[in-house]
Amino acid sequence: KQEVTQIPAALSVPEGENLVLNCSFTDSAIYNLQWFRQDPGKGLTSLLLIQSSQREQTSGRLNASLDKSSGRSTLYIAASQPGDSATYLCAVSWGSGNTPLVFGKGTRLSVIA
Amino acid sequence: DGGITQSPKYLFRKEGQNVTLSCEQNLNHDAMYWYRQDPGQGLRLIYYSQIVNDFQKGDIAEGYSVSREKKESFPLTVTSAQKNPTAFYLCASSIRGRPNTPRETQYFGPGTRLLVL
Numbered sequence: 001k002q003e004v005t006q007i008p009a010a011l012s013v014p015e016g017e018n019l020v021l022n023c024s025f026t027d028s029a030i031y032n033l034q035w036f037r038q039d040p041g042k043g044l045t046s047l048l049l050i051q052s053s054q055r056e057q058t059s060g061r062l063n064a065s066l067d068k069s070s071g072r073s074t075l076y077i078a079a080s081q082p083g084d085s086a087t088y089l090c091a092v093s094w095g096s097g098n099t100p101l102v103f104g105k106g107t108r109l110s111v112i113a
Numbered sequence: 114d115g116g117i118t119q120s121p122k123y124l125f126r127k128e129g130q131n132v133t134l135s136c137e138q139n140l141n142h143d144a145m146y147w148y149r150q151d152p153g154q155g156l157r158l159i160y161y162s163q164i165v166n167d168f169q170k171g172d173i174a175e176g177y178s179v180s181r182e183k184k185e186s187f188p189l190t191v192t193s194a195q196k197n198p199t200a201f202y203l204c205a206s207s208i209r210g211r212p213n214t215p216r217e218t219q220y221f222g223p224g225t226r227l228l229v230l
Contacts, residue, residue, distance in 0.1 A: 004155070034218065043119075043203055044156075044221040089155060091219075098144035098163050098207050100171060101219060103155035 002027050004092050006104035013080055014112050021075040021107045023090030028068045031096050035064050035075050036089040038106070044089065048075070080111045116140065117222035119204050124227045126191065126198060134189045134225045136204035143208055145187035146219065149173060150201040159202075162187055191227065199229050 005024045013019050023033070032051050036044040048057045048064040050073065056065040063076040077084060087108045091101035117138045126132045136145065144163045148156035158171030162181040176195025181187055187206075191198045204222040 009153075036221075041201075041224075041226070043223045044205075046218050046220065049218050091156075098209060100146055100158045100161050101156075103148075103157075105153065105155040 002092070002094055002102055004090055004102050004104040006088075006090050006107050008107060009105065010108040010110075012110040012112060015080060015082060017080050017111075018076070018078050019080055019109075021077070021088050021090075021109070023073040023075070023104055025071050025073075025092050025102075027094060028071050029094065030068060031093045031099070033064075033066055033073050033093075034091045034101065035062075035073075036091060038087045038089060040087075047088075077109075080109075082111045082113045085109055085111050117204060117206055117220055119202075119222040119225050121225060122223070124225055125230050126227060127230050129193045131190055131192050132227070134191070134202055134204075134227070136187045136189065136222060137185055138187075138206045138220075138222075139185060140206055140208070140220065141184070142206035142220070143184070144206060145181070146205040146207075147171075147177075147179065147187070147189045148203045148205065150203060150224075156203060159189065198227050201226050 003026050007022050034049045035047045038044050050057050050066045061078040066073045087106045089106045090104045120135045146161040147159040150156050157173050159177050160179045162168035178190045202225045205219045207219045
């Protein structure tokens with residue numbers, strides 16, 4: 001069964017710290033992987049999308065890496081800020097052509113000022 | 114503004130009642146999806162549609178029904194057969210890859226929270 005796992009489930013860090021969120025997936029034959037942010041009671045905002053042929057993507061203070069062979073992705077957040085506090089979800093597509101995503105349960109991040 | 118809208122924001126269902134959640138998009142996206150989110154959980158797929166007049170069941174389709182009569186709209190009906198409908202429902206859409214566009218990124222609406230009276 002194709003599954004996505006995120007560790008840790010929750011993380012609390014002081015402001016300014018660099019941090020890494022982890023995502024692992026079964027079946028390395030992925031099509032793409034997306035990282036999303038979700039604020040309480042809100043929808044999802046796409047942060048980064050990595051195609052299966054790519055190793056990493058960057059947007060501002062965010063960097064996502066992909067290692068298909070080991071079934072892992074990481075989301076690196078530099079110089080964390082209280083505004084980064086949210087739940088971060090990793091999602092994988094195993095099919096091309098507008099196919100559904102399989103989601104991890106997320107990591108709830110709290111950045112303390 | 115282009116985007117995905119969901120209504121209502123909150124919905125209350127009585128026992129034995131069917132309710133319909135609305136999802137509309139003006140992004141000209143081909144595919145639309147319905148996911149369910151329970152507290153502390155990731156999203157689980159209910160139904161999805163890749164083209165008009167066609168849709169497929171997801172992992173938890175029992176007790177739900179959908180239609181896709183227009184490209185812009187993908188309503189979800191929660192039937193009385195769904196015994197535990199309390200959850201946060203999220204609609205999403207995506208388009209096949211285009212040059213200079215992240216391929217098949219899924220865009221999400223703001224969600225509808227369904228509660229049982």
